[in-house]
Amino acid sequence: MKSKSAEKVKLKSFDDLFGTDTLVGAGETVASVPLCQLHTFKDHPFRVLDDEKMQETVESVRKYGVLIPGIVRPHSESGYEVVAGHRRWRACELAGLEEMPVIIRDMDDDTAVVIMVDSNIQREDILPSEKAKAYRMKYEAMRHQGKKSGKTTLDEIGEIVGENAKKVQRYIWLSRLSEGLLDMVDHKKLGFSQGVDISFLAEEAQWWVQTFVEEQECTVSTVQSAKIKEYGKSGELTPSMVKLILTENKPKERKILLRPDKINRYFTEDCSNEEIEDIILKLLDEWKKGQGAE
Numbered sequence: 655m656k657s658k659s660a661e662k663v664k665l666k667s668f669d670d671l672f673g674t675d676t677l678v679g680a681g682e683t684v685a686s687v688p689l690c691q692l693h694t695f696k697d698h699p700f701r702v703l704d705d706e707k708m709q710e711t712v713e714s715v716r717k718y719g720v721l722i723p724g725i726v727r728p729h730s731e732s733g734y735e736v737v738a739g740h741r742r743w744r745a746c747e748l749a750g751l752e753e754m755p756v757i758i759r760d761m762d763d764d765t766a767v768v769i770m771v772d773s774n775i776q777r778e779d780i781l782p783s784e785k786a787k788a789y790r791m792k793y794e795a796m797r798h799q800g801k802k803s804g805k806t807t808l809d810e811i812g813e814i815v816g817e818n819a820k821k822v823q824r825y826i827w828l829s830r831l832s833e834g835l836l837d838m839v840d841h842k843k844l845g846f847s848q849g850v851d852i853s854f855l856a857e858e859a860q861w862w863v864q865t866f867v868e869e870q871e872c873t874v875s876t877v878q879s880a881k882i883k884e885y886g887k888s889g890e891l892t893p894s895m896v897k898l899i900l901t902e903n904k905p906k907e908r909k910i911l912l913r914p915d916k917i918n919r920y921f922t923e924d925c926s927n928e929e930i931e932d933i934i935l936k937l938l939d940e941w942k943k944g945q946g947a948e
Contacts, residue, residue, distance in 0.1 A: 691733030699787035738773035
């Protein structure tokens with residue numbers, strides 16, 4: 655069993671462990687900390703599930719231990735707050751370990767949020783609600799820190815996470831949805847675009863929409879969500895209006911798929927799907943104007 659004294663060892667460089675200068679700082683230490691001294695990060699937006707992937711992590715921890723230490727900071731009351739490494743922490747619990755190696759670092763709230771988000775956001779299985787909350791938390795933290803370049807905060811986040819600024823903004827809007835509606839987006843019972851529209855409603859109006867959709871087990875089209883948003887902005891939305899809009903006959907929504915091998919030659923590799931869509935729509939608008947002129 656590891657010593658409970660949690661003897662500290664000076665860390666030469668964060669690059670040795672992570673291959674990045676994002677977390678470089680002076681005075682950090684590595685220690686083996688009892689699991690009972692760890693606290694979860696406040697408002698941590700990412701799930702820690704006891705699923706198949708977790709079981710794989712547990713088996714790895716049993717065989718080889720925790721290969722990359724978590725990152726923690728002193729907790730306001732006692733012990734340490736986990737900034738990065740919640741899944742490793744859970745794997746240690748399930749593997750029956752009593753301690754976990756961590757990097758202890760003093761950092762302010764904004765720095766901790768940025769590190770917490772960046773250490774999780776590249777995972778493949780992230781839900782829309784997790785991404786929305788994480789983007790919002792990082793956006794607010796970076797705004798508090800002040801600009802470090804000539805780019806907007808949305809652009810900076812987009813470059814790191816591989817999204818354009820417009821998409822990042824839409825996810826941040828999505829984070830304003832109630833937990834019930836966010837759960838619908840996660841389970842594909844409510845579309846992403848529809849969720850963004852409804853996020854502009856007041857809390858009570860969101861509840862009207864959620865209640866009606868749950869009771870009637872109906873779907874919401876983009877046309878309907880746009881109407882609901884507009885009535886909400888004008889202050890005219892009522893429960894009856896929500897019912898009227900959501901019981902309207904939905905126009906048939908077209909689904910057109912363009913094969914990548916047919917359009918790739920027109921766009922560079924760094925052009926996102928949303929940018930491609932915007933370009934195509936702009937060209938179609940110009941074509942339509944030309945048809946009218948003829």
